[in-house]
Amino acid sequence: QPVLVLNAGSSSLKYQLVVPESGHVLASGTVERIGEGGGDGGGGPADHAEALQQMQQRLRDDGVDLQAVGLRAVGHRVVHGGPDFSDPVLVDDEVLSRVRDLVPLAPLHNPGAITGIEAAQEAYDVPQVAVFDTAFFSDLPAAAATYALPRDLAREHRLRRYGFHGTSHRYVAGATADLLGRPLADLDQVVLHLGNGCSASAVHGGRAVDTSMGLTPLEGLVMGTRSGDVDPGLHAFLHREAGLSLDEVDELLNKRSGLQGIAGVNDFREVVRRKDAGDDDARLAFDVFVHRLKHYVGAYLAQLGRLDVLVFTAGIGQNSPPVRAAVVEGLGGLGLSVDPERNEARKNEARVISPDGSPVTVAVVPTNEELAIARQAAEVLSRG
Amino acid sequence: QPVLVLNAGSSSLKYQLVVPESGHVLASGTVERIGEGGGDGGGGPADHAEALQQMQQRLRDDGVDLQAVGLRAVGHRVVHGGPDFSDPVLVDDEVLSRVRDLVPLAPLHNPGAITGIEAAQEAYDVPQVAVFDTAFFSDLPAAAATYALPRDLAREHRLRRYGFHGTSHRYVAGATADLLGRPLADLDQVVLHLGNGCSASAVHGGRAVDTSMGLTPLEGLVMGTRSGDVDPGLHAFLHREAGLSLDEVDELLNKRSGLQGIAGVNDFREVVRRKDAGDDDARLAFDVFVHRLKHYVGAYLAQLGRLDVLVFTAGIGQNSPPVRAAVVEGLGGLGLSVDPERNEARKNEARVISPDGSPVTVAVVPTNEELAIARQAAEVLSRG
Ligand SMILES: Nc1ncnc2c1ncn2[C@@H]1O[C@H](COP(=O)(O)OP(=O)(O)O)[C@@H](O)[C@H]1O
Ligand SMILES: Nc1ncnc2c1ncn2[C@@H]1O[C@H](COP(=O)(O)OP(=O)(O)O)[C@@H](O)[C@H]1O
Numbered sequence: 001q002p003v004l005v006l007n008a009g010s011s012s013l014k015y016q017l018v019v020p021e022s023g024h025v026l027a028s029g030t031v032e033r034i035g036e037g038g039g040d041g042g043g044g045p046a047d048h049a050e051a052l053q054q055m056q057q058r059l060r061d062d063g064v065d066l067q068a069v070g071l072r073a074v075g076h077r078v079v080h081g082g083p084d085f086s087d088p089v090l091v092d093d094e095v096l097s098r099v100r101d102l103v104p105l106a107p108l109h110n111p112g113a114i115t116g117i118e119a120a121q122e123a124y125d126v127p128q129v130a131v132f133d134t135a136f137f138s139d140l141p142a143a144a145a146t147y148a149l150p151r152d153l154a155r156e157h158r159l160r161r162y163g164f165h166g167t168s169h170r171y172v173a174g175a176t177a178d179l180l181g182r183p184l185a186d187l188d189q190v191v192l193h194l195g196n197g198c199s200a201s202a203v204h205g206g207r208a209v210d211t212s213m214g215l216t217p218l219e220g221l222v223m224g225t226r227s228g229d230v231d232p233g234l235h236a237f238l239h240r241e242a243g244l245s246l247d248e249v250d251e252l253l254n255k256r257s258g259l260q261g262i263a264g265v266n267d268f269r270e271v272v273r274r275k276d277a278g279d280d281d282a283r284l285a286f287d288v289f290v291h292r293l294k295h296y297v298g299a300y301l302a303q304l305g306r307l308d309v310l311v312f313t314a315g316i317g318q319n320s321p322p323v324r325a326a327v328v329e330g331l332g333g334l335g336l337s338v339d340p341e342r343n344e345a346r347k348n349e350a351r352v353i354s355p356d357g358s359p360v361t362v363a364v365v366p367t368n369e370e371l372a373i374a375r376q377a378a379e380v381l382s383r384g
Numbered sequence: 385q386p387v388l389v390l391n392a393g394s395s396s397l398k399y400q401l402v403v404p405e406s407g408h409v410l411a412s413g414t415v416e417r418i419g420e421g422g423g424d425g426g427g428g429p430a431d432h433a434e435a436l437q438q439m440q441q442r443l444r445d446d447g448v449d450l451q452a453v454g455l456r457a458v459g460h461r462v463v464h465g466g467p468d469f470s471d472p473v474l475v476d477d478e479v480l481s482r483v484r485d486l487v488p489l490a491p492l493h494n495p496g497a498i499t500g501i502e503a504a505q506e507a508y509d510v511p512q513v514a515v516f517d518t519a520f521f522s523d524l525p526a527a528a529a530t531y532a533l534p535r536d537l538a539r540e541h542r543l544r545r546y547g548f549h550g551t552s553h554r555y556v557a558g559a560t561a562d563l564l565g566r567p568l569a570d571l572d573q574v575v576l577h578l579g580n581g582c583s584a585s586a587v588h589g590g591r592a593v594d595t596s597m598g599l600t601p602l603e604g605l606v607m608g609t610r611s612g613d614v615d616p617g618l619h620a621f622l623h624r625e626a627g628l629s630l631d632e633v634d635e636l637l638n639k640r641s642g643l644q645g646i647a648g649v650n651d652f653r654e655v656v657r658r659k660d661a662g663d664d665d666a667r668l669a670f671d672v673f674v675h676r677l678k679h680y681v682g683a684y685l686a687q688l689g690r691l692d693v694l695v696f697t698a699g700i701g702q703n704s705p706p707v708r709a710a711v712v713e714g715l716g717g718l719g720l721s722v723d724p725e726r727n728e729a730r731k732n733e734a735r736v737i738s739p740d741g742s743p744v745t746v747a748v749v750p751t752n753e754e755l756a757i758a759r760q761a762a763e764v765l766s767r768g
Pocket of ligand 2: 579581653704
């Protein structure tokens with residue numbers, strides 16, 4: 001019996017129908033341009049309810065009948081769970097209203113998730129489970145979660161490090177323990193999730209103790225179009241010197257910075273291609289990307305005090321041998337290195353790429369957020 | 385023959401008359417409230433020229449005659465040297481005009497320095513040397529100095545990591561080599577300058593390869609009233625949610641955050657006192673301060689790939705055994721520890737506080753920015 005996993009944005013709906021136990025995917029896809037047209041054939045579906053109908057039609061076209069497969073549950077990806085949601089939950093009215101309370105923390109993301117949940121509640125008479133991207137980090141130690149801001153302001157506006165990509169970090173940490181055949185509880189891990197968004201986490205015994213994304217998904221590593229860390233004085237500087245408004249600075253840092261800002265392109269494959277062809281900006285983008293990665297690997301090594309395994313995941317982490325090689329370059333004295341042949345091998349499964357007997361294992365472990373959500377949804381149901 | 389070291393702010397003038405070779409201080413002090421009153425006895429001196437006269441009067445009162453001592457040079461502390469000044473320079477018209485060009489980068493600091501230089505040029509017929517707080521970091525590797533921002537914007541507005549406290553970091557790195565009796569060129573060091581402002585640097589063979597302050601002195605470690613690192617999305621968040629203007633956010637992050645923000649007090653002694661008395665906010669402030677320090681120690685260990693010595697300096701670094709103990713706690717596996725008795729000893733000289741035979745030496749080395757400036761000024765003269 002599959003779980004339907006939904007990732008609803010304001011104008012798109014990603015779906016996957018997957019069996020939690022086996023990981024077998026019956027169907028997956030994306031419905032786009034929601035709300036951009038009418039239901040009359042031109043443009044996209046009018047709303048999320050119509051998007052679900054479109055999805056069902058596509059499933060039928062693929063020979064999958066949602067009624068016949070015996071849908072077990074719908075698992076919803078919700079970006080922001082705020083300070084309180086530390087686990088997936090069965091959606092009821094109270095949960096929905098709490099997710100609504102979190103809209104100020106994630107104005108671009110949570111509204112889409114709410115609309116998606118409501119549409120799915122109408123459409124399917126099965127349990128709905130919300131899985132939060134922040135949940136894995138909700139128990140960060142206070143010293144890691146707290147910004148050095150006035151306490152009253154921080155309390156009033158719920159300012160703290162939330163972290164994102166939590167479903168991926170949690171899943172990968174678990175899959176890494178499986179790969180190594182060691183109990184999760186025994187491992188100190190640094191997980192690098194390097195996709196369009198990038199984040200690092202420090203995981204001690206299966207619990208996150210630090211992470212690079214913060215109040216918003218803008219902090220930390222260099223990303224496709226996001227700057228990651230900058231001087232907090234930059235905003236006022238750009239306002240004064242370049243005449244930019246705060247909105248313009250925010251847009252700049254989120255949409256026109258990162259690899260895109262330095263290299264002029266945000267696709268990492270293209271950055272590497274241009275670098276290899278001798279493009280100086282692409283070389284700089286690569287170097288800054290790697291420099292920031294080393295920064296966080298070292299920082300989390302210090303927070304953990306020791307390290308069993310460094311794990312690479314997501315689009316760049318799984319597919320870019322040069323990044324993995326560059327991150328551990330010069331870290332042999334700290335026990336980190338990769339075997340060139342293992343690192344270069346093009347495989348899709350979880351694998352170790354450090355030489356046998358390395359003090360610290362370096363691994364590549366594919367992430368699978370949909371499967372993680374499906375499994376967590378199934379787990380919530382089995383708990384009853 | 386002494387050098388007169390001047391640190392001119394917009395409304396204050398710190399001075400020290402010191403012999404570069406011996407470090408002997410003939411006199412030192414601060415003239416305050418410049419421009420806040422008339423020359424008529426009420427309020428402070430009218431301008432920096434009058435402040436210099438007031439200083440000379442005080443020197444005479446102390447039995448020091450500037451004419452008679454044979455002043456060798458005046459050394460000026462200039463906060464911002466921009467991308468180009470990588471060394472102290474003899475001040476001439478061209479230098480002054482370049483320092484003026486840098487005012488946009490340091491609107492709160494460089495104007496005071498310029499006024500101070502002009503007043504001293506008028507008053508003393510000796511060479512004037514400008515020593516820049518950023519100079520030690522002007523040759524940072526591009527990967528460390530570059531923010532992931534659009535290249536054209538960065539070029540136009542000279543956006544990069546400049547770093548500050550450079551005179552102190554350079555001086556302390558040298559003094560640490562002296563303490564250890566090893567060539568500076570052979571050492572990998574992490575220097576923690578922890579005063580009212582706090583900054584960390586990674587020093588390889590006497591050259592800075594990374595530092596925590598950035599475009600402005602707001603980035604990096606938690607400080608007395610400055611936040612250090614925050615999510616770059618915080619500004620827009622506070623604007624949207626708390627209705628703060630960009631100027632208000634900037635003021636908040638510079639003046640009401642840091643230790644002050646969390647603990648309600650910015651003097652580190654008081655933070656420790658309250659923590660020891662059981663105050664939860666003070667405990668949190670201490671923990672966040674230490675957490676960020678560990679973050680940078682680890683990050684710079686990774687940038688260097690290895691570490692010979694971790695050095696503590698400035699008010700907190702030199703005087704707070706609990707901070708030093710907390711920073712290395714749990715880092716024994718990385719070779720870092722302190723000997724409790726050495727750490728607790730109240731001494732003012734440079735000293736090692738790690739146990740004999742430690743893989744990484746931990747040291748306390750007093751900084752002396754005035755002496756460093758005087759020495760650099762003397763060096764510029766001797767170069768001719
Ligand atoms: N073979 C590859 N080599 C290098 N980078 C790759 C490769 N394949 C995909 N990527 C990069 O992975 C990133 C997208 O990662 P992904 O995890 O799919 O993103 P998302 O965060 O949207 O889930 C893009 O920057 C892409 O260029
Ligand atoms: N004995 C002490 N224990 C702990 N902190 C101290 C002690 N003495 C001074 N400090 C702290 O040092 C800081 C000032 O450092 P200092 O280097 O003098 O500052 P500045 O950056 O202004 O030069 C203050 O936070 C002060 O509380």
